[in-house]
Amino acid sequence: MLDNRPEAPETFVARLDAAARHMETPCGDGRMVWRMWGHGEPLVLLHGGSGSWRHWARNIGPLAERRLVICPDLPGLGESAMPHPAEDPGPVAAEVRAGIDLLLGDRPFDLCGFSFGALLSGHVAAQAGPMLRSVTLVGAGALGPKRQVTELVKVRSAVGEARIAAHRHNLAALMFAEPRNIDGLALAIQEWNSQHARFQSRGFASSTSLRDAIARARVPVALLYGERDAIAWPELELRFEALRAVQPEAWTGVIPGAGHWVAYEAAAAFNAMLLDMLERRLGV
Secondary structure, three states: OOOOOOOOHHHHHHHHHHOOEEEEEEEOOEEEEEEEEOOOOEEEEEOOOOOOHHHHOOOHHHHHOOOEEEEEOOOOOOOOOOOOOOOOHHHHHHHHHHHHHHHHOOOOEEEEEEOHHHHHHHHHHHHOOOOEEEEEEEOOOOOOOOOOOOOOOOOOOOOHHHHHHHHHHHHHHHHOOOHHHOOHHHHHHHHHHHHHOOOOOHHHHOOOHHHHHHOOOOOOEEEEEEOOOOOOOOOHHHHHHHHHHHOOOOEEEEEOOOOOOHHHHOHHHHHHHHHHHHHHHOOO
């Protein structure tokens, strides 16, 4: 069992990484790096923009007690190579989908994506064959309604305490509902992710790209937000209505008191909601 209560951030991440089975698939002119934990029915988790598999650090252990958890570093992020040049999310999602196909073959799987990972999940779902059983969108943009503008500070040139303060500001502005929930592990993940992010995904989000893609999906769809998600609050219901306009049977959920990075800030509630949705509401 993977302990979900971190010790020193570096030790916790290293231990989680050491427990994973590492795989690689083609990506652009290089490779996409994947990690797997646990056993059972596959659950693929796609992290957010400027992120890595570390976005799921507080979810992997609990979820891997019930499922085979599979996390890539998305193209151009973390340890994965840049994707082939693309002007929209479809070709990038195709590289992710091809990797899933190589890893899982004819095994049915469920897909869950956070933020930019939700956008790619929608496009994977639009392209996927019968092995995809469900798609869960977390903190999703690109559904039509305009998102709130979030002012972030530049981190690249900052050093020492100023760099930590910049990360803390950005996490409080965009990712967390409560600044007091920003702990050492969140700061360490943010620092590592920012150092390794090369692919700029922001331009993909200001559109209806996800809504249009998910309209073509032929699997059960769910949309989850933290109650105070900075990209959606206070108009969560507009996002739910936009999704239901193309997927009338979609299931929607809100986790109270959490922000955009709901899977971290409210990990226990998120893990329980995701598993409940998969096992009862979607019947998988």
